[in-house]
Amino acid sequence: LAKTTQPISMDSYEGQEVNITCSHNNIATNDYITWYQQFPSQGPRFIIQGYKTKVTNEVASLFIPADRKSSTLSLPRVSLSDTAVYYCLVGDFSNDYKLSFGAGTTVTVRA
Amino acid sequence: GAVVSQHPSWVICKSGTSVKIECRSLDFQATTMFWYRQFPKQSLMLMATSNEGSKATYEQGVEKDKFLINHASLTLSTLTVTSAHPEDSSFYICSARDPGGTRTDTQYFGPGTRLTVL
Numbered sequence: 001l002a003k004t005t006q007p008i009s010m011d012s013y014e015g016q017e018v019n020i021t022c023s024h025n026n027i028a029t030n031d032y033i034t035w036y037q038q039f040p041s042q043g044p045r046f047i048i049q050g051y052k053t054k055v056t057n058e059v060a061s062l063f064i065p066a067d068r069k070s071s072t073l074s075l076p077r078v079s080l081s082d083t084a085v086y087y088c089l090v091g092d093f094s095n096d097y098k099l100s101f102g103a104g105t106t107v108t109v110r111a
Numbered sequence: 112g113a114v115v116s117q118h119p120s121w122v123i124c125k126s127g128t129s130v131k132i133e134c135r136s137l138d139f140q141a142t143t144m145f146w147y148r149q150f151p152k153q154s155l156m157l158m159a160t161s162n163e164g165s166k167a168t169y170e171q172g173v174e175k176d177k178f179l180i181n182h183a184s185l186t187l188s189t190l191t192v193t194s195a196h197p198e199d200s201s202f203y204i205c206s207a208r209d210p211g212g213t214r215t216d217t218q219y220f221g222p223g224t225r226l227t228v229l
Contacts, residue, residue, distance in 0.1 A: 036220075043115075043204045043220030044155070087154070097143060097208050099218060101155040 004088045009106040018075040020105050022088030025069050030092035033064060033071045038085045038104070047086070048073070075107075083109045113139050115207045117221035124195055125229055132190045132224045134205030140185035141207035145218070146178075149202040161188045195228045202226075 005023040012018045024033070032051050036044035048055055050062040050071070061074040075082055085104040114137040124130050134144055143162050147155040159169045159180050167180035177199075179191040188207075192199055204223045 041202065041223060041225065043117075043206070043223050045220065046218075097218065098145070098157060098160060099206075100157070101147075103154050 004090055004102045006086075006088050006102060006105045008103065009108065011108050011110065012078055013110050014079055015077050018078050018082070018107055018109075020073045020075075020086055020088075020107070021070055022073070022090075023070045024088070024090045027068050027090055028092060031068075031090050032092065033062065033068075034089045034091075035060070035062065035073050036087045036089065036101075038087065044087065044101075078107075078109045080109050080111060083107060113137075113207075113209050113219045115141075115205065115219045115221040117203075117205055117224050119224060120222060121225040121227075123227045123229065126196050127194055129191055129193045130195055130226060132192075132203055132205075132226075134188045134190070134207065134221050136186045136207040136209070136219070139207075139209045139211065141188075142185065142210055143208040144182060144188040145206045145208075146180060146188075146190050147204045147206070149204060149223075151202075155204060158190075192226065195226070197228045200226055200228045 034049040035047040037047050038044040048060050048062045050064050052064050055062045063072040085106050087101050087104040116135045118133045146158045148158050149155045157170050158173045159167045161167045161180050161182040163182045163185050169175045177193055182188040202223050202225055206218045206220045208218050
């Protein structure tokens, strides 16, 4: 599984857009990029997954440049309830489907 | 969406006792389940991969005789912490893979079990 690098923490205010960039220089051709969200004392929750270009769902957007060596999770108009740890994972998941979690980014949203 | 449950949500036990944690996929059949451990302020660490009807595969450094995993059916995997000690106190999380899911990885996580060993 490709190694990922994310900022340790980010602060924001309610209503702002939060962008978290994840570096994955060793991403392989078959690898997908997946983001999870985790609140304290809860299991991770799937946010979004993509392979290239842009993916958008009801909670976030994922931007992936052409070289796929990084990706950016965009959370529009955050609220206090978006305070959580966000994990970027990269892998093809076609073999044993094991997920390797990095340190994640702690996003703190203030009023 | 797919739901994974864990029981109990928290447990406190005395040192030396064994504790069993259940992980169930409620609305899908999970051929593969995973067990993670998470210490405070740290990330999730994969402990083992559990496949229905076969022995679990443990990650390096995880004692298979201490953390017994049984995946007897397509909807249930259990983790038993044998002879628990205070250093085993942690947050244990399971995930289940939905082979019929539309996403590439399609893993759904349980809510976690907080184990405290006194």
